[in-house]
Amino acid sequence: MRATGACVHRRGKRLIGPVDLVLEGAGLTALIGPNGAGKSTLLKAMHGLERLSMGRIKWACGAAQAQRAQAFVFQTPVMLRRSVLDNLAYPLRLHGTPREAARAAGVEWCERIGLAGMEGRQATVLSGGEKQKLALARALICAPQLLFLDEPSASLDGRATREIEALLRLATQAGTRIVMATHDMGQARRLAREVVFLRSGKVHEHAPAAEFFDAPSTDAAAAFLAGDIVD
Numbered sequence: 001m002r003a004t005g006a007c008v009h010r011r012g013k014r015l016i017g018p019v020d021l022v023l024e025g026a027g028l029t030a031l032i033g034p035n036g037a038g039k040s041t042l043l044k045a046m047h048g049l050e051r052l053s054m055g056r057i058k059w060a061c062g063a064a065q066a067q068r069a070q071a072f073v074f075q076t077p078v079m080l081r082r083s084v085l086d087n088l089a090y091p092l093r094l095h096g097t098p099r100e101a102a103r104a105a106g107v108e109w110c111e112r113i114g115l116a117g118m119e120g121r122q123a124t125v126l127s128g129g130e131k132q133k134l135a136l137a138r139a140l141i142c143a144p145q146l147l148f149l150d151e152p153s154a155s156l157d158g159r160a161t162r163e164i165e166a167l168l169r170l171a172t173q174a175g176t177r178i179v180m181a182t183h184d185m186g187q188a189r190r191l192a193r194e195v196v197f198l199r200s201g202k203v204h205e206h207a208p209a210a211e212f213f214d215a216p217s218t219d220a221a222a223a224f225l226a227g228d229i230v231d
């Protein structure tokens with residue numbers, strides 16, 4: 001993916017941009033930065049959910065095909081008011097998988113995310129951690145080439161966070177590329193191959209994770225990592 005001069009404006013205000021960014025290779029990219037830096041907006045713009053006011057975002061395979069090969073998990077998971085199993089089978093059905101095969105895959109994923117035996121339960125009554133795992137499984141069940149995640153474990157406890165991270169590791173091992181916004185620097189250190197540090201809607205630093213965390217090259221990133229308030 002190559003973003004060139006990409007900007008998103010809303011009501012005359014610039015939310016992000018101009019963003020120049022190239023994402024390539026495998027693994028997980030952590031998108032970090034202060035509150036309001038534009039992490040969510042950039043994720044949505046990359047996935048085609050925010051219209052660019054200037055610049056462009058290009059995928060090697062073309063935008064329409066790219067969007068079909070991508071999935072997006074929001075910070076607050078949106079559940080279908082149906083069973084856990086129906087939530088899992090739904091995206092496969094949309095992709096044309098026959099009903100029985102979709103349900104069988106759903107049962108398998110229920111087990112993988114620790115919800116075995118809960119297939120028939122209404123998804124809307126699950127706990128926050130269960131919903132987030134279900135949202136992640138629903139995104140991964142179609143084996144996307146690229147997964148966008150917006151704060152996947154914000155407000156989850158340690159156990160749920162650990163489970164989510166294990167799923168993310170399995171997904172990258174299976175070849176899914178992940179771009180994840182996170183406030184959690186420990187999580188970024190644990191999972192990321194590279195870091196994009198956003199500040200005021202722009203890419204301030206883009207570096208391999210080890211390099212970024214050991215020796216950030218900008219004062220703002222160093223201050224941010226030290227826990228200082230950075231605008």
Ligand SMILES: Nc1ncnc2c1ncn2[C@@H]1O[C@H](COP(=O)(O)OP(=O)(O)OP(=O)(O)O)[C@@H](O)[C@H]1O
Pocket residue numbers: 010015033034035036037038039040041042181
């Ligand atoms: N619907 C909207 N209308 C107007 N401004 C918005 C809207 N959504 C976000 N913004 C503004 O756009 C900027 C970027 O927001 P965004 O949510 O992308 O940042 P973020 O880095 O994801 O923040 P956080 O870490 O708090 O989630 C912020 O200044 C925010 O106030």
